[in-house]
Amino acid sequence: xxxxxxxxxxxxxxxxxxxxxxxxxxxxxxxxxxxxxxxxxxxxxxxxxxxxxxxxxxxxxxxxxxxxxxxxxxxxxxxxxxxxxxxxxxxxxxxxxxxxxxxxxxxxxxxxxxxxxxxxxxxxxxxxxxxxxxxxxxxxxxxxxxxxxxxxxxxxxxxxxxxxxxxxxxxxxxxxxxxxxxxxxxxxxxxxxxxxxxxxxxxxxxxxxxxxxxxxxxxxxxxxxxxxxxxxxxxxxxxxxxxxxxxxxxxxxxxxxxxxxxxxxxxxxxxxxxxxxxxxxxxxxxxxxxxxxxxxxxxxxxxxxxxxxxxxxxxxxxxxxxxxxxxxxxxxxxxxxxxxxxxxxxxxxxxxxxxxxxxxxxxxxxxxxxxxxxxxxxxxxxxxxxxxxxxxxxxxxxxxxxxxxxxxxxxxxxxxxxxxxxxxxxxxxxxxxxxxxxxxxxxxxxxxxxxxxxxxxxxxxxxxxxxxxxxxxxxxxxx
Numbered sequence: 044x045x046x047x048x049x050x051x052x053x054x055x056x057x058x059x060x061x062x063x064x065x066x067x068x069x070x071x072x073x074x075x076x077x078x079x080x081x082x083x084x085x086x087x088x089x090x091x092x093x094x095x096x097x098x099x100x101x102x103x104x105x106x107x108x109x110x111x112x113x114x115x116x117x118x119x120x121x122x123x124x125x126x127x128x129x130x131x132x133x134x135x136x137x138x139x140x141x142x143x144x145x146x147x148x149x150x151x152x153x154x155x156x157x158x159x160x161x162x163x164x165x166x167x168x169x170x171x172x173x174x175x176x177x178x179x180x181x182x183x184x185x186x187x188x189x190x191x192x193x194x195x196x197x198x199x200x201x202x203x204x205x206x207x208x209x210x211x212x213x214x215x216x217x218x219x220x221x222x223x224x225x226x227x228x229x230x231x232x233x234x235x236x237x238x239x240x241x242x243x244x245x246x247x248x249x250x251x252x253x254x255x256x257x258x259x260x261x262x263x264x265x266x267x268x269x270x271x272x273x274x275x276x277x278x279x280x281x282x283x284x285x286x287x288x289x290x291x292x293x294x295x296x297x298x299x300x301x302x303x304x305x306x307x308x309x310x311x312x313x314x315x316x317x318x319x320x321x322x323x324x325x326x327x328x329x330x331x332x333x334x335x336x337x338x339x340x341x342x343x344x345x346x347x348x349x350x351x352x353x354x355x356x357x358x359x360x361x362x363x364x365x366x367x368x369x370x371x372x373x374x375x376x377x378x379x380x381x382x383x384x385x386x387x388x389x390x391x392x393x394x395x396x397x398x399x400x401x402x403x404x405x406x407x408x409x410x411x412x413x414x415x416x417x418x419x420x421x422x423x424x425x426x427x428x429x430x431x432x433x434x435x436x437x438x439x440x441x442x443x444x445x446x447x448x449x450x451x452x453x454x455x456x457x458x459x460x461x462x463x464x465x466x467x468x469x470x471x472x473x474x475x476x477x478x479x480x481x482x483x484x485x486x487x488x489x490x491x492x493x494x495x496x497x498x499x500x501x502x503x504x505x506x507x508x509x510x511x512x513x514x515x516x517x518x519x520x521x522x
Contacts, residue, residue: 067137082121088277116272233258265305292334340364381462
C-alpha cells in the first residue's frame, strides 16, 4: 500500500453542522426533486466528502444551515441519488438563496445575495459557449478535406481559446478578491517567453525550465485556505513535485519547508499540506525519499501535537520515522554481529570490500528460495571478480537452523558470509533497549537487499538484485 488512509490523521472530514444559531444558511429550490434528500459536500483535494443533507419539501425547497461558518472554497450540491452535482462557491457571504432545475443547471440556476456565484455562473456560461464552439471546430478539423478548411477551423479553435484566456485575465483584474480568482490563478500555467525574448535570442531549455519553475506558483498563496477546497490545487501540487522539482531530497525538502512556512499562517492549509506530504512520503517511491520523511517527522511532528491527528496516525508516523532513521540513504549502515553456521561471530564491519551486498532472508520464504540462487549466479558471473562481498542474514523461522544450513549447502551458496538471526537474539536486543536488526534495516518483507560502499555507507536499499547490479556496474565504472 503506497499511502496510509487520510482518516489515520484526521478525526474526520465530516463535521457536525447541527444548528443553534445560523452563521451559514443556504436556501435552495431544486426542481424537480420533491420529498427527497439532497446533499452538501466540498472538494478536499481529490476527495469529495459530504457534510450535510436536507430533505426537500413538496415545493422542492430546503435549507442547509449550521452553527458555524463554513471554510471558503468550492462546494457541491449533490442530487438525491448522488449520481451528479453542481458547484457553488461559499466564502464570506454564507447566507444566500439558490434556485435551479436539474434539466438545465447552467442556464436555469439563479442566486440571490451571492455575488461570487453570480460571477461564477456567468463565467461557466461563457466558457461553455466557447467550449462548444471549440469542440465543433475540432470535429470539423478532423473531417477537413483540404488545407484551406483545416486552417479555417484551426483559426476558430485558436480564436475561441484566446477569448477564454482573455476573459480570465479580465476577470482577475476586475475582481481580484473573488473566490473564482483564486481558482483561476491556481489553474494558470506559466507562459515561457518566445525564443526572441530569451537570452541570446534563441530557445534555451535551461532558461525555459528555470522560468517555468520560478513562475509556477505566481499569484497562488499558500496561506489562502480556499485553495484546499478546489479540484485544481492538489493536482497542481502533484505536478510540481513529479515534474518540476529536481528529484533529490534536498530540493524536495527545500520546497516543502517553503510551502509550509507560508501555510503556517492558515491552520487549514497547514493541515492539508502536512497530511498530503506525510502520506506521500510514508512509503517511498525512490530510495532517497527516506530523508524527506524523516525531515517531516523531525521538523513538524516529533515535538508538536496537532488536534486533528489521531493517536493511531501519530503512532504510524513515529514508528515509520524510527524505522528509517537508522538506514537513511548515504548514511553508514548499522553494524551486524551474529553467529555463522559454526557458531563463530561475524561482523558486517569486519568485512573488507569496495562494495557489500547485505541480504536479509528467510529459509522458508518461497520468494527467497527463488531469488537467492539467482543472486548467487550474478555474484559468480560478475560481482566476485570485482571483490563484491555478500553478507547474508537469515531470520529464524519455524524450521530452525537445519533448514537454513540445508538450503545453503543444497544451492552451493559459497563465498558468502552467512549469519543466523535467531528470535532469541532479537528478543535479547529488545529487552536491553537496543533496536533489533529488523528495525535498524527496516525489514518488512524478505528478501531485502542493501548495497554498501567500502565505508559501509548505504548507496542503495530495498530494491531488486537486478537494480543492485545496475547500481554496482555504474559505481564500478565510475571508480
